[in-house]
Amino acid sequence: MAKIIAGIGCSHVPAVGAASDHGKTEDGYWTPLFAALPAARKWIKDLAPDVLILVYNDHASAFSLELIPTFAIGVAQWFENADEGYGRRQIPNVEGHPELAWHITESCILDGFDLTIANKMDVDHGCSVPLTVFFGEPAAWPVKVIPICVNVIQYPPPTARRCYDLGKAIRKAVEEYDGELKVAIAGTGGMSHQLQGERSGVINTEFDVNYLDNLRDNNDVNRDRSHLEYIREAGSEGIELVMWQIMRGAMNEKVVEKFRKYHVASSNTAFGVICFENAPEEKSAAEIKAMKEPVLVEYANALGITAHVNDLKKDTLEKVLSKLGYS
Amino acid sequence: MAKIIAGIGCSHVPAVGAASDHGKTEDGYWTPLFAALPAARKWIKDLAPDVLILVYNDHASAFSLELIPTFAIGVAQWFENADEGYGRRQIPNVEGHPELAWHITESCILDGFDLTIANKMDVDHGCSVPLTVFFGEPAAWPVKVIPICVNVIQYPPPTARRCYDLGKAIRKAVEEYDGELKVAIAGTGGMSHQLQGERSGVINTEFDVNYLDNLRDNNDVNRDRSHLEYIREAGSEGIELVMWQIMRGAMNEKVVEKFRKYHVASSNTAFGVICFENAPEEKSAAEIKAMKEPVLVEYANALGITAHVNDLKKDTLEKVLSKLGYS
Amino acid sequence: MTKEEKAELRKAFADIPGTYVFTPEHSRKGYALNIFCMSLNKAENRAEFGKDESAYLDKFDLTAEQKEAVLKRQWLKMLELGGNIYYTFKIAIFDRKSMQHVGGKMSGITEDEFKEMMLSGGRSIIGNRSKKEYEV
Amino acid sequence: MTKEEKAELRKAFADIPGTYVFTPEHSRKGYALNIFCMSLNKAENRAEFGKDESAYLDKFDLTAEQKEAVLKRQWLKMLELGGNIYYTFKIAIFDRKSMQHVGGKMSGITEDEFKEMMLSGGRSIIGNRSKKEYEV
Ligand SMILES: [Fe+3]
């Protein structure tokens, strides 16, 4: 059985990819953002997922108005980086995981999701920038990727609710897969931004921070929000945030936040990254008190508490009990 | 408000198109089939729908394995006839109805159907043969067409149940459309046939006739059937029958059969055509007895009874009461 | 669908006699073959294939077995190697052969015999639902 | 969605200041314009457009107004005429102009002013949610 071990929300601003490609990560403009990333990169490296399900949208690169799939899942062995008008980015192509991708496809279609199946699909910055964010500039990406491309350009995109439900269906499929795999899932795009019109450049920090908090603790608010609200509050391109709901639907109801970075602005966009793991099983106070130290420390860390075996066991215990509302 | 006034099930055997194109409709092989069609053609001509929603599948013509939409809806003004390897059929191109098509698209996506939106889509015999069956060889098709292309080649196609539900969503959208339109809907493909393998040529007349009867009176049986059963009973290409469920879902629970032709075989396929109208509102025996003659005759005809004002009113009344189980 | 459900479904598909359900496994195996077939929708590709079949085929990523099956018009073999009939039939269209010709080749009878079978009601479903029926 | 619900939604979209939601109506209007923009993803098309913009544009089915808006790089006009920013931005990529340049042009400030605005937290959402806010 495969298992979803991590959930990621991540903006996919093309300028972030360009900054990395052109060695500008340490100039003044980009430092605040890139300086924060090592912790996220260490987190994903330690988890070492075999496969990353990467939910993104195409930006007039692989798909045009000629044919607009609501959800397209990539089942190919390889996906090339698209030419978005600049020539192709000189970064590794993306290797897929056809077996898991086809399994998810079969399972989701039978469960009533009307996926478009893509054997050939160039991927653009929507897919490649999150890879840069989490993996830097390797000679080959250290994870296989199942790209899921969502229409968010042509109105109407799928609703946030529909995205969330697809996430649930994906999780079910992953857990029923016949093979041992550690799987991470990322919803990308956002956060608040608007590229077009007289309102271009709009940023709504309060909305974004609420979105992140709610994503962790109270996601019904995000899931039940209408397109209209997303567009009005987060900008016409902030609608991309519906894609994070696919990730969220694939996670436990309770999650633990492992990393967060929010930065205004990269290019025209509020840049956000958040990393989740599924919250551990809930334990009674008695069970927790009975834990030996290394187990307790591990449990504390899983709950998002920074704890170490060198700390006083009493302190760690107190933090855990308090976090769970037992004291 | 637009209204669905008619539902059609129709095979789309390419040889039927070729027979029409090459003037062979009156040779011995084709006579039994084409001789039956005038009644169906008169029926549709009298109804004079403004738009025909035509559910069909592409056969490696417009779509290949590179990209396989589960449901693609054509929103364009025009659709060209595809070159399937013979060169394009010399028949009129298909004119769309972008306004209604977009309305259906918007409504269905918001209702949780993950449609692929097609602004450019060549249509193949799956779409054009049913037009030939119902309209012969006009200089231009007498109806605007909204093509809905369903994947039934790559396993898994959508389930029969999912197709039925999409039909319901389409009906809702049509009825909420801001404009007066008479709309017909056709599910095409089938009936039993298998083109491939050592079992090629398999025909299951009992299954087909049951499918037709159940489609009218007891469609739950068809709707709840698995892919496996369809393939085993109706042949690997008989799976196309799931597309008829989209039509059925768009009709009233009770329908009246207006035309039926079942013929074995055209080329390798059991050829079936069935025409439905929504059953009229149910009336009490007292209400029916109170009807004046022309109204009674109209009501009788709507129920699928052949009646005429020249018949004895008493006879017509008896037939209606008996049909509705009142006598 | 669980591992067990999937395995059971595949077993049930395999139990249907003489039928190659176009599952993901099948589709992956035949991808290059089917993409070659698809290319024959274009008149210029048909012309090029006509000039030198073998050279044209080399532009696609077929296995040696698949290539041979195409060149020799081994219709059943093509299916076994991942072909889908809607795709492989493009080769028959190119050859100006009918579906009955291909159907006959796949089921071991002549085109005329196949036509005759269809005229008399088609291949019977009885005995053709399940391989188990053969054993009764 | 009923006629009333749809009308209400469109009204709500139109009420967001300076925002062109890419509705079906908008998409239909801008189809040819956006398809032209999409063509600039290909290097050979960029070269051809570079040689003679007007002649290249004539290969697409743009209205005279749309063509003029492209030639004059009227970014806001393109949106009004059915353009979508992801498509029209392909022209800016061709020009080697940044999103800030285009953002400035659309909102009536210079690129530097636009950059400055983004550095200081972006355009405020306050007062930008609804045209009605202007009237308060
Ligand atoms: Fe994006």
Ligand SMILES: [Fe+3]
């Ligand atoms: Fe068909």
